[in-house]
Amino acid sequence: MKVSYFPGCTLKTKAKVLDEYARKCAEVLGVTLEEIDNWQCCGGVFTTANDEIATKLSSVRALKHANDKGQPLVSVCSACHNVLKQTNNAMQTDDGFNFRVNQYIAPDKYNGETEVIHYLELLRDKIGYEKVKEKVVNSLAGKKIAPYYGCLLLRPGKVMAMDDVENPTIMEDLIRAIGGEPVSYAFRNECCGGYITLESKELAKAKSKRVSDNAKLNGAEVIVTACPLCKYNLEKNGSDLPVVYITELLAEAFGIKE
Amino acid sequence: MENSKNVCDEIVRISKVNPRKCMKCGKCSGTCPAYDEMEYHPHQFVYMVETGDIEPLLKSKSIYRCLSCFACIDRCPRGVEPAKLVEAVRLMVVRQQGNNHLKPDDIPELLDEDLPQQAIVSAFRKYTK
Numbered sequence: 001m002k003v004s005y006f007p008g009c010t011l012k013t014k015a016k017v018l019d020e021y022a023r024k025c026a027e028v029l030g031v032t033l034e035e036i037d038n039w040q041c042c043g044g045v046f047t048t049a050n051d052e053i054a055t056k057l058s059s060v061r062a063l064k065h066a067n068d069k070g071q072p073l074v075s076v077c078s079a080c081h082n083v084l085k086q087t088n089n090a091m092q093t094d095d096g097f098n099f100r101v102n103q104y105i106a107p108d109k110y111n112g113e114t115e116v117i118h119y120l121e122l123l124r125d126k127i128g129y130e131k132v133k134e135k136v137v138n139s140l141a142g143k144k145i146a147p148y149y150g151c152l153l154l155r156p157g158k159v160m161a162m163d164d165v166e167n168p169t170i171m172e173d174l175i176r177a178i179g180g181e182p183v184s185y186a187f188r189n190e191c192c193g194g195y196i197t198l199e200s201k202e203l204a205k206a207k208s209k210r211v212s213d214n215a216k217l218n219g220a221e222v223i224v225t226a227c228p229l230c231k232y233n234l235e236k237n238g239s240d241l242p243v244v245y246i247t248e249l250l251a252e253a254f255g256i257k258e
Numbered sequence: 259m260e261n262s263k264n265v266c267d268e269i270v271r272i273s274k275v276n277p278r279k280c281m282k283c284g285k286c287s288g289t290c291p292a293y294d295e296m297e298y299h300p301h302q303f304v305y306m307v308e309t310g311d312i313e314p315l316l317k318s319k320s321i322y323r324c325l326s327c328f329a330c331i332d333r334c335p336r337g338v339e340p341a342k343l344v345e346a347v348r349l350m351v352v353r354q355q356g357n358n359h360l361k362p363d364d365i366p367e368l369l370d371e372d373l374p375q376q377a378i379v380s381a382f383r384k385y386t387k
């Protein structure tokens with residue numbers, strides 16, 4: 001199977017392992033992530049104002065590119081996925097926005113046809129966790145892992161539609177499939193502070209510590225995330241619990257981690 | 259004030275939020291992770307836009323404290339979506355000439371070697387035009 005892939009700017013720089021292991025693990029499972037040509041940064045956050053057009057065009061171009069190839073569009077960074085999916089939703093549901101975007105991209109046309117999925121959904125829905133389980137050579141042997149969803153994977157729930165927005169299981173089920181033990185704790189879907197680390201260190205620290213302290217209190221040995229900014233905040237602004245990417249854990253279980 | 263009315267109309271237009279749907283339960287503010295650092299809380303944004311009391315919001319640091327976590331969007335029982343109002347109020351400010359809240363010159367001082375590009379990109383998207 002081949003899918004279109006939007007890596008995003010951070011996966012080309014600070015979060016190279018997130019990208020590298022996403023590709024390698026997909027190959028183990030028989031899926032090729034085809035990086036789309038000439039993609040541009042999505043902007044990191046979706047601007048909800050419906051008169052913001054130009055800031056969303058890079059996402060529209062990526063979406064359209066996938067549509068031209070008849071492939072779903074996959075990303076790993078929670079933020080990229082959120083921006084792409086919310087932009088796609090706006091193309092489907094907001095006629096005024098759709099009209100103005102189509103004026104920009106004419107003579108091309110795009111109406112939100114692309115299926116936008118996160119890497120976790122690729123694993124769960126297109127490949128299946130049973131198949132993931134079959135490829136495990138290095139079971140994580142009961143390692144206590146705290147899944148961290150943060151905000152952007154799940155919300156707004158109506159648009160992202162990945163899982164139950166207050167009681168998700170997509171990460172827990174993956175952790176179980178590769179032999180780990182998911183830790184349940186209170187703040188898995190509460191914000192780490194995000195970009196506020198540039199505006200108010202104290203606020204970022206308060207939010208990140210709340211998450212990592214609680215994971216630790218509940219017995220976690222490690223926190224797992226899909227988002228480079230969550231990782232940064234939890235490591236830099238949180239407590240001393242290690243934080244790894246979801247694709248690193250997977251690579252470890254598949255025996256391909258260097 | 260005439261200008262306040264225009265600004266409020268514009269905020270409602272670009273956010274597509276209807277503040278009159280709010281039943282003032284306070285759940286949005288109860289769940290807001292930035293609550294402690296906000297002078298005006300999400301439910302107050304809703305009320306102040308509804309009543310046209312917009313000047314204090316335009317001047318408040320609260321507009322730069324929202325984390326865009328969308329918690330208030332998902333947890334409002336009336337589907338008001340307060341985060342969209344916070345965003346629209348901030349846009350009313352940063353869209354004015356010379357009102358960028360973050361300047362490229364500020365960046366070198368804020369950098370550390372682990373900071374992901376995503377943080378900078380996101381902050382610029384939120385704080386500048």
Ligand code: SF4
Nearest residue numbers: 008009010044079080
């Ligand atoms: S979310 Fe980030 S990492 Fe992803 S492209 Fe956009 S800014 Fe870059």
Ligand code: SF4
Nearest residue numbers: 150151191192193194
């Ligand atoms: S703050 Fe963290 S949890 Fe919230 S959206 Fe962002 S990076 Fe993600």
Ligand code: SF4
Nearest residue numbers: 290324325327328330
């Ligand atoms: S989106 Fe902003 S206002 Fe709403 S809960 Fe999150 S931080 Fe608070």
Ligand code: SF4
Nearest residue numbers: 280281283284286334
């Ligand atoms: S949660 Fe919704 S209804 Fe309740 S105060 Fe906030 S905006 Fe109003």
